[in-house]
Amino acid sequence: MLVVAEREQLPVLQARAGEPAAWDTLFRRYQLPLYVYVFELVHDEQASLDLAQETFIAAVQHVGSLRDDEKFGSWLFGIAHQKCIQRWRKQNREELLRGEIAGAPDEFDDGPDDLLIRREQETEFMNLLNQLPLPQRSVLLLHFIEDFSLEEIARITEAQIGTVKSRLHYAKKALRKLLEEKK
Amino acid sequence: MKTPRDILFQRHQAAEPKLDAIREAAVAAVGSRRMAVSPAVADRRYHWREFWFSLRWHLAGMSAVWLVIVLLNLNIGHSASLASAIPRGKIPPAQIILTSLRENRRELLEMMQVSESRESRPPKLFPIQPRSERFPETLTA
Numbered sequence: 001m002l003v004v005a006e007r008e009q010l011p012v013l014q015a016r017a018g019e020p021a022a023w024d025t026l027f028r029r030y031q032l033p034l035y036v037y038v039f040e041l042v043h044d045e046q047a048s049l050d051l052a053q054e055t056f057i058a059a060v061q062h063v064g065s066l067r068d069d070e071k072f073g074s075w076l077f078g079i080a081h082q083k084c085i086q087r088w089r090k091q092n093r094e095e096l097l098r099g100e101i102a103g104a105p106d107e108f109d110d111g112p113d114d115l116l117i118r119r120e121q122e123t124e125f126m127n128l129l130n131q132l133p134l135p136q137r138s139v140l141l142l143h144f145i146e147d148f149s150l151e152e153i154a155r156i157t158e159a160q161i162g163t164v165k166s167r168l169h170y171a172k173k174a175l176r177k178l179l180e181e182k183k
Numbered sequence: 184m185k186t187p188r189d190i191l192f193q194r195h196q197a198a199e200p201k202l203d204a205i206r207e208a209a210v211a212a213v214g215s216r217r218m219a220v221s222p223a224v225a226d227r228r229y230h231w232r233e234f235w236f237s238l239r240w241h242l243a244g245m246s247a248v249w250l251v252i253v254l255l256n257l258n259i260g261h262s263a264s265l266a267s268a269i270p271r272g273k274i275p276p277a278q279i280i281l282t283s284l285r286e287n288r289r290e291l292l293e294m295m296q297v298s299e300s301r302e303s304r305p306p307k308l309f310p311i312q313p314r315s316e317r318f319p320e321t322l323t324a
Contacts, residue, residue: 023213024206024210027206027209027210028206031202031205032192032196032198032202035198035202039198045198048198049205052205053208053209057209057212060209060212064232067233115186115187116184116185117184117186117187117190118184122190125190141191144187145188145191
């Protein structure tokens, strides 16, 4: 299991200098989380692999635009997210990611591991995840996969923090409801 | 019991070999375009970029001021060049210029004298007199 560390020592500075070993470490760290995120949005294996590759290449080319080395992960996911949007734009599916939910919850305090799923619920969980509207699914995946903060998710998805909070709240509520129904 | 992250990663574990291949290709591309710069140089470049980025508004303001100065300079240069554009053949000799200036001056002086004499002509209805001269009249009345 890949443990998401709060403050990992990633060789971002060396990567800026163009050291292949540093890039190898960074890509190795993020390749699976990034692929999972992209795949669960586009549901196409080949497209997901292509998007992961494009994301890696764009990261190497534009690492100069990364302003805070600590935020490398969210920056990389932001590139992947943009690549997904570009893909949808080609397919005229962009509006799917722009749907808004009215009203934000007052509190948001639970972590990604608070939701525990039994083995027999795994298929149900995946089905429900795929039924969620794209904006909610995107936010929920970023929360589950990397435990990004609301600010980071907002930056990745280019949405307001209030919107992210709202999406996450409703997505988790829907998941909980389903899991309780299936007990 | 599993966390959503465990379930998601487990489902896509099979894609790892393909992802490894993609990673290796990307890293090979980095190696081929690698620049011979040390991390310290990269760090310095990064800080320089940050420094210039933070000054962008000041630089924009200074550029605007300099642009105005340059435009004003061009304008002044243009009027000076207009004076110098008069052909040399059309400039009269110095003696004629001096004579003409003297004539102008004489006419000006004449006009000033005329205006002075006109100003002194109208009679004063209430001539100002010293206070000592006016007192006896009031007393006799």
